[in-house]
Amino acid sequence: MSENKQPIRHYDIAPDSEYNMLMSVLRVSVSRHLMDEHYTVVEANPYYYELIGYPKDEYEALYHNQCSRYFKDNPEDWESIVNAVNEAVSAGYTSYETLARMHHKNGRLMWVKLVSVFTDETINGYPVAYTVMTDMTDYIEQEQALQRSNQKLLELAFVDPLTKGPNRSKFDLDAGGAILEGAPGAYVLVSMDIRKFKLINDLFGIEMGDKTLRHVYEVLEHHLQEGEFVTRVAADNFCLLLHNADKPMLVNRLEVMSRDINRFNYGIERKYFLSFVFGVCPVLDPNLPLTQLLDRANVALKSIKDTGDSRLFACRFYSDLDRLKLMREKEMENRMQDALNAGEFVVYLQPKLSLKDNTIAGAEALVRWQDPEQGLIPPDEFIPFFEKNRFIIDVDLYVFEQVCMLLRRWLDAGLTPVPISVNMSRAHLVHSNFLDTYKAICDENGVPPELLEIELTETLVFKNPDMLFQVIDQIHRRGYRCSMDDFGSGYSSLNLLKDLRMDTLKLDRAFFTSENADNPRERDVITSVIDLAEKLSMTTVAEGVETEAQAAFLKEARCDMIQGYVFSRPVPIPDFEALAFGRACGPAGH
Template sequence: MAHVPDRPTHSSLVSEGDSILADTLRLSVSKHKIDEHFTLVWANRYYYDFIGYPKDEYEALFQNRPDLYFADNPEDFGVIAEHVTEALEKNTGGYECIAGLNVKGGHKWVKFVSTFLDEYVDGCQLSYTTMTDVTDLVEAQQHLEEANVELERLAFVDPVTKGFNQTRFDLTARRVIDQAELGAYALVALDLKKFKLLNEIQGTESGDMVLRFVYDRLRAHLDGDECVGRINADAFNVLMRDEGAQAMYERIDGMVQDINRFNVDAERPYFLSFTVGVYPIDDTSLPMTLVRDRANVARGSSKEASNARHFTCMFYSDVDRQNLLSEQDMENRMHGALERGEFVAYFQPKQLLADGSIGGAEALVRWIDPVRGLVPPDDFVPYFERNGFIINVDLCVFEQVCALLASWIEQGRQPVPISVNMSRAHLREQDFLTPYEKIRARYGVPASLIEFELTETLVFGDPETFKGVIDLLHARGYRCSLDDFGSGYSSLNVLKDVDIDTMKLDRAFFSAGDDAGQREWDVVESVVDLAKKLDLGTVAEGVEEPGQAARLRAIDCDMLQGYVFSRPVPVAEFEQMLFGE
């Protein structure tokens, strides 16, 4: 502690009034020399009560020297000494600080408030000090800080990789992009292919290990302000310097090859493959959600590309930009279009091959825009499936089907079964069938007149759920058909596991037209024979040539659906074909 010049000493170290006030408040009060020991020269009874040592014991053990008292926690004594020194240098006349204090039998956090007096002992100025127990306050603050650290971890740390989550990545990337020159960075979106399959085979614990490994390898290839984050599931985003398409492609290639280096000496290699999309950030005003959307649009395009290097990669283009603008336009118009009745059911008849009559029809949606005219379903259905609006459209078509069937019954006409499509988006809700049932009940239509067309990929990798959907539909009286049979690799397994009513042969079987060879027809005939053995109805889709229709009739296929018989038509035209009016 600092020394001051010798001054005359005062015979009275504390006034009687001060002592009475301190005792009334049960407050620890003491006077110390401002020397290297901070020597105690006087203390009231509550000073000793506060530290837990009686006066005689304190004097015997510590010789009235706080520096000896603090010998086992010198850091806290250093905190006090630092405040004393600063107060003397700045001539503030005193100090306040909080420091730890080991008391007899425990530990306290103490607030020290000290005033420098115009009193001197042995040439040293005196300090008048009070001590207040603030342990509860300090510990509460510590708990709050710990809670804040935990909240920050939850908010910014990915629980699987222990690295950046989407929030942390977006904040970091935003700062880097804003501080850089235009065109300096690109966002790379990577998606691990068939990761769900890996989770199912190896378990989620192994899956998490793979995600951590991928994250660590990606991060090892970055430097400077570049960063990586796991955005969700098996999707990663990387902010990389934009050094041109070729250079970026080579860097991404190096990352993927490094990730798969563990296969070099593996007896049974298991390569990790990725779809990759790159958006060179040419508009720094875009929010991170749109920056990511553009990279994901490019990544979606890369799914169709081929590459022998365990990844496919596409860069965001003007075509992608136009597609995004088109999708935004649809997003803006779709709700109003639904309210105005612009989504209309067209009907493609199914021809009974035995006698050429109409045995049913498939309801297909068309968007009749008052400005743009008839919008092809390929232009809007895929987008609606992605954003979930397909649920509204499916129910709209279902209601039109129910209304049509009800009108036929009311008019005494003989109805034919109508099939409708159901998107996988419906299955996100457990009670997905309830809206359908409410509509059907309102029109009083028998469920047996309606067939739901389901694709084998509707519940990919989860045959039990697929089976449960069909069982539920059957329980309510509906029929079920397996659409696009033969388009995937699991068709036979699906037939084995689920109780469908009708098999619809995929149009790919008939894409060659009359040029199809005998081998192709042998496959078709075998499928039809298998369906007969399973007591399933058969419908051939996409048939366009009369010769195909004749061969299908010869192998005893039940129905065909295709342009050779009829394109999808409006309801009035369909009724004319069906009832001859």
């Protein structure tokens, strides 16, 4: 707009024309303006004043018909209008259109659409423009509300509320798209888990736990390259899609991420290092569903946990062996219930030989899977999987029932039964009243509970000792004996052992590393453990004894019983009966 070279006089507004009357009825503002620096109002219909809330006389008195004065408290929108006018004039247009905010007399800001047409008319040397203004506030606010609503929906659909990064759904879209666009083998999918993260929540509170997860996400995101993605899948589990590289480079990259996450420990006195495990699945087939790829990465991750690896950083790649294991586990899952119902699980007994008189003083019940097509499946192929999917509870109860039925049959045959021990998985401990089922089975068969011994593994005992004290007490109150299996396989605590009211201590085969039992230090340790058990009134059973030399040493060390291949491997029930009683005692059962 050109400079104003003459004083701006105040124009009298002409009477409403028919056009102005029509625009007022339609509630549209129509006004004439000089195209001077103030965009001075020459004439306006009544709705112009109604739109901004000022009566005509008040508007003229306050602003002298100068729009620049009216916009003095809203300079940004005035500048946008001026720029729209100048751009239209410079481009040779005969009109312009823009959207700006205007303030109502009551202070409310309105969104107003301005459409202006330039004319050939001049007043005092200034061109005249006609402007139509329409109140768009309701429409704009509805649009803004809709945008906010859409944004909120997008956040709910695609944003992790804790990390504020992409959630699993967004990750699936982005990572899945990148995989499909890339070549086979271009990416690896990584599943990452924080070990013992629950301790952070327990020790420092949920808020600190959430803060830690946000920190982990931010560090992982910082390490991403173009075309890579990360998300928090659930709780303390994260998933990354990374560009593939040779294994050492990938492992080093993941280890650097782990170290960087733990960098918060630098310079502080009380350190708390986070430990991470990574399962890596190379994306060799881009057409595989992302869920399936993640399952494979989780299999690799889980295998680290199963090995007990406790390093601050551990990584494993998914392999064909893992794939075969998955297929095998799925096959077992599909068959296990039908197999149990069909009696395919059979009880074997491994004799316990008394070293005092060389008689069979007991037995351990072990389960085998007699598959009609595959033959005898050893327990190490199915027990770990059943412990993972909790089907072990059904199998344990089945074995216990078969043992009770066997003891009943021996009693009915007039034999003096030997006590039989049965293994009990930690999965039972989830239910506080789990021994009620054991009691019901025992009572149904009319078996004296003292003929039954429940074996708890060392790892189970030392993982939650307070709970185990209560469990052992319950086992004794029901009349059963209780033994600690695999003692010495882990990090045994002699201090804790004094508080455990076990009846039997079973020495793990890990004690017996020398076939001839001629390692002095080994002999001293074994003798000390047996002496300690004797002082604590515990019966001792040595497991995994394989040589006569080992058996002779254990007898010398006053071990009560041995169990191992030196005497007998686990055998079917009829074979055990032949060893213990000189004859089979009727139907072997399952």
